[in-house]
Amino acid sequence: MTDNTEKSKPTIFYAKHSDPKKHSRVNKESSTGWKDKRKNDVFQSKPKRDRNDRIETFQARSDRPRFAKQNIVVELNRSPSEIEHDSPWQKKVRANDQTPTFGYDGYRQRKEETLVYSENSCKAVFKHRRTAIVKLFIIQEMTYQFKELINWLVQERLGYDIVSNEQLNKITQTPHHGGVCLIVKKRIPLTLLNYLEQKSDADKDCILAIDDVNNPHNLGGLIRSAAFYRVNAVMLRQTNLLNSGAAMRVAEGGIEAVESIKSDDFIASLDMLKQHGYQVVALLPCQTKSVASSELHKIRFNKKVALVIFQQINMKLISCADVVVHLKGNDNMPALNISVATGILLSNL
Structure with a gap:
């Protein structure tokens, strides 16, 4: 009876008591080591920067x-x-x-x-x-x-x-x-064929064909007059003259408002313009008895006009023109500057 009673009792386990001094020593050592590590950490000991210790790239004025x-x-x-x-x-x-x-x-x-x-x-x-x-x-x-x-x-x-x-x-x-x-x-100049393709549907058009005008100031004056009277394009043999700084300065920005057409053969280009319905008008730099010409107020212009401007008279180009016109002067001044004469002609279109 006694043996059965002892067997039926639950088994009780007792935990051993730890040494408090031992634990306190370990905690103290770990705590001390962490503090020492923090003291020795170079990243935690940054020197304080002085307020005036700055790099200024631009010092602002006090009045602004x-x-x-x-x-x-x-x-x-x-x-x-x-x-x-x-x-x-x-x-x-x-x-x-x-x-x-x-x-x-x-x-x-x-x-x-x-x-x-x-x-x-x-x-x-x-x-x-x-x-x-x-x-x-x-x-x-x-x-x-x-x-x-x-x-x-x-x-x-x-x-x-x-x-x-x-x-x-x-x-x-x-x-x-x-x-x-x-x-x-x-700028890259156009060919005459490309220009005519762009203007195939246009009812009105005006082209300035400039022959043998090499002075950049005269050329700039011509381009300025052309832009003022809404000429759509200028045709030259040497289109690189339009890139002259002096010509662009005198033109006052007019070069940017007109197209440039490069033509190696003016006679063939004028014939092509005629075939597309353009009236070819030649402006003489001065009146001459060897060339039959009309005064400006007697000319009737078409809606599509190609004006041929000369520095010196070119008889081959005159023979291609439908109309030859001159500006009548007097004994004191028989002729005008080519750019001024062109401006007067354009004002009558």
Whole structure:
């Protein structure tokens, strides 16, 4: 009975008591080691930086604190009278000589690029074919006039340099640059056949066929008159003359408003124009007894006209003309400048 009672009792296990000193020593050692490790950690012991220990790239002026952190392009929105002599733009002017890629980086640049200078010419390039712009050179005083162009160059990540007037004289090889110069891609001239295909549906059209006018100032004056009277195209043997910086400056941006047509054979080109319904009108530079001509007020013009302009009389081209006209002068002045005479003729169309 006693044995069965002892067997039925549950078995009880007693846990051994741990030594509190031992545990406290281990905890103390682990705690001490973690603190020592933290003390020895070089990343936890950073030296404090002094407030004045900073690198300043631009010190803002005290009189304009609002513009201290803004881009320097903010100056473009201010008029020239508001820009002070100690403007940050003055620090942007390059001290070394600047040279454009045109004419300096090999044959490809001389063939494909050209220089455009003067205010109206550069603005016309930006208006009509801004994608042809390669780089801008400009003096500080003209930045306000070209703030839209400069902002566009910044957005397109294209280069521009603010240079001195003397440096711009060297770049353009002339003092008549107007304080601004662009490097642009040359325009590709059309053939007469391609032009006639574009104008196949046009009821009215006017083409200026310029023969042997090599003076860039006269050529620029002709193009300016052509653009003023909405002439659609000019035809030349040497279309590269239209890329002359002097011609573009005198044209005041008019070159960008007319198409250029290259013709190696003027007689064949005039015959082709006749076949497409154009009236060929030849303007004599002066009245001559050897050539039968009419006065301007007696001429009736068609809707499609091709005006042939001479520097010197070309009898082969005159024989191709439907009408020959001259401007009557007097003993004091028998003839006008070719660009002025062309403007008078165009005003009567």
